[in-house]
Amino acid sequence: MNPYLEMTSRRELLRQIGMGMGTLGLGALLGHETQAAGAKSPLSEDRLNPLAGRYSQYRARAKRVIHIFANGGPSQVDTFDYKPMLAKYDGKELPGEHLATERKTGAAMGSPFAFRQYGESGHWISDLFPHVAESADELCIINSMHANVPNHEPSLMLMNCGAPRVNTVTPSMGSWITYGLGTENENLPGFVSLCPGGVPIVETQNWRSAFLPGAYQGTHIDTKNTEIEKLIAHIENRRTPREVQRQQLDLMQALNRRHQAARTGDPALEARIQSFELAYRMQMEATDAFDVSQEPESIRSLYGDDLQGRQMLIARRLVERGVRFVQVWHGAGQPWDSHEQIEKNHGRLAQESDRAIGALLKDLKMRGLLDETLVIWGGEFGRTPTVELPTPGANSPDTKLGRDHNHHGFTMWMAGGGAKGGYRHGSTDDFGFRAQEKPVHVHDLHATILHLLGFDHEHLTYRYAGRDFRLTDVHGTVIHDLVA
Numbered sequence: 328m329n330p331y332l333e334m335t336s337r338r339e340l341l342r343q344i345g346m347g348m349g350t351l352g353l354g355a356l357l358g359h360e361t362q363a364a365g366a367k368s369p370l371s372e373d374r375l376n377p378l379a380g381r382y383s384q385y386r387a388r389a390k391r392v393i394h395i396f397a398n399g400g401p402s403q404v405d406t407f408d409y410k411p412m413l414a415k416y417d418g419k420e421l422p423g424e425h426l427a428t429e430r431k432t433g434a435a436m437g438s439p440f441a442f443r444q445y446g447e448s449g450h451w452i453s454d455l456f457p458h459v460a461e462s463a464d465e466l467c468i469i470n471s472m473h474a475n476v477p478n479h480e481p482s483l484m485l486m487n488c489g490a491p492r493v494n495t496v497t498p499s500m501g502s503w504i505t506y507g508l509g510t511e512n513e514n515l516p517g518f519v520s521l522c523p524g525g526v527p528i529v530e531t532q533n534w535r536s537a538f539l540p541g542a543y544q545g546t547h548i549d550t551k552n553t554e555i556e557k558l559i560a561h562i563e564n565r566r567t568p569r570e571v572q573r574q575q576l577d578l579m580q581a582l583n584r585r586h587q588a589a590r591t592g593d594p595a596l597e598a599r600i601q602s603f604e605l606a607y608r609m610q611m612e613a614t615d616a617f618d619v620s621q622e623p624e625s626i627r628s629l630y631g632d633d634l635q636g637r638q639m640l641i642a643r644r645l646v647e648r649g650v651r652f653v654q655v656w657h658g659a660g661q662p663w664d665s666h667e668q669i670e671k672n673h674g675r676l677a678q679e680s681d682r683a684i685g686a687l688l689k690d691l692k693m694r695g696l697l698d699e700t701l702v703i704w705g706g707e708f709g710r711t712p713t714v715e716l717p718t719p720g721a722n723s724p725d726t727k728l729g730r731d732h733n734h735h736g737f738t739m740w741m742a743g744g745g746a747k748g749g750y751r752h753g754s755t756d757d758f759g760f761r762a763q764e765k766p767v768h769v770h771d772l773h774a775t776i777l778h779l780l781g782f783d784h785e786h787l788t789y790r791y792a793g794r795d796f797r798l799t800d801v802h803g804t805v806i807h808d809l810v811a
Contacts (some may be wrong), residue, residue, distance in 0.1 A: 385554070395702065402471070404709075413757075459688070473768055474707070502534070504780060523724050619644070665730060735760055736762040
């Protein structure tokens with residue numbers, strides 16, 4: 328195992344017995360590359376601050392991630408996977424094998440949305456996403472994604488935590504990345520999860536730190552709120568001056584450390600101590616980071632004066648200020664889960680998010696941030712090219728004009744952060760049902776994301792319960808074709 332990737336034990340031993348120069352020498356022997364002037368060595372940084380910035384294992388293409396989660400499962404054949412054969416077979420049985428899905432489906436259903444080509448790359452994109460399509464040449468579209476099962480809960484755990492089952496408790500991708508790299512701004516959480524109106528299904532497990540120290544867990548922000556006091560409860564203490572708070576906290580932390588000295592190895596206690604310190608520091612910067620009214624009118628107009636526009640703009644402001652991993656959920660529950668009336672439901676959801684996502688891509692590029700910011704879009708799976716049939720006995724028409732869950736083949740895209748812009752990877756079959764050419768499993772996607780961030784996914788590990796865990800478990804292959 329790479330010593331850098333062990334959380335504390337050997338490094339703490341060296342530090343405590345006065346061998347700090349030995350750890351610096353070990354860092355040189357391991358050959359870690361400096362990414363930026365003034366960056367801290369992973370072997371010499373103070374473990375009392377687990378969020379301190381650290382090097383990746385090798386020179387990274389991306390320094391930060393914005394993961395836009397279309398939770399519920401957007402339809403690939405209605406968005407970024409053009410299938411003209413589907414229109415030809417509209418209303419007819421598909422030839423060949425009828426793949427197993429969660430619910431009963433019937434004949435083929437052509438997309439109600441028009442597709443056309445965009446950019447020099449000629450990416451086929453539906454009229455659901457005209458603003459995103461304006462950045463077509465930045466998109467690395469993966470048409471051959473596949474997962475394990477057609478159910479939300481295990482698929483969310485797979486996409487977010489690399490876990491194939493709900494009861495497999497492993498850290499989320501954002502927690503792994505923050506563990507590996509720390510943060511560029513210690514006054515803000517390293518991992519922020521923006522989800523308006525509540526939480527998605529499986530709730531906070533989607534951004535859990537599991538057995539990693541609690542400092543790496545995602546911080547949920549309900550972006551439906553517009554006032555900073557409601558976005559982040561108790562962000563300011565209006566009764567006690569800041570300098571007095573600092574004195575109180577210093578005393579409390581000294582007592583906490585004395586208490587901790589007799590209880591070494593308690594991650595919950597360490598997480599609590601760190602949370603007090605972060606809460607104090609956030610008073611200085613969080614109010615500014617979440618206040619989109621500070622943006623010029625031209626930028627706010629670009630994103631749109633609505634919920635999705637506001638949270639995409641917040642995401643940009645967070646990564647701009649050094650937050651390592653920002654996840655942006657469409658909303659609570661599973662909004663993209665269009666089992667019926669897909670034209671109406673997907674039409675509404677895309678109208679809510681397209682302008683904001685398109686603005687994010689343009690804004691990041693304009694500011695010179697896109698090259699080092701990896702933007703990811705997609706859901707936990709896709710949807711069937713066949714129409715979903717109503718539940719037997721239900722008082723409903725013969726068809727619901729919606730699509731069932733489809734884990735056999737779906738689409739995600741990446742942009743910036745070293746992803747190959749203007750590139751389309753792999754394909755599904757003629758109808759968009761199964762990944763056929765160059766299939767990419769979720770584990771492969773995770774391995775590639777970590778690669779872009781400067782990590783070998785097999786060596787970003789954490790020892791727990793007698794074994795070395797990693798995001799990709801024992802799976803995953805870096806898809807080098809996706810790398811610019």
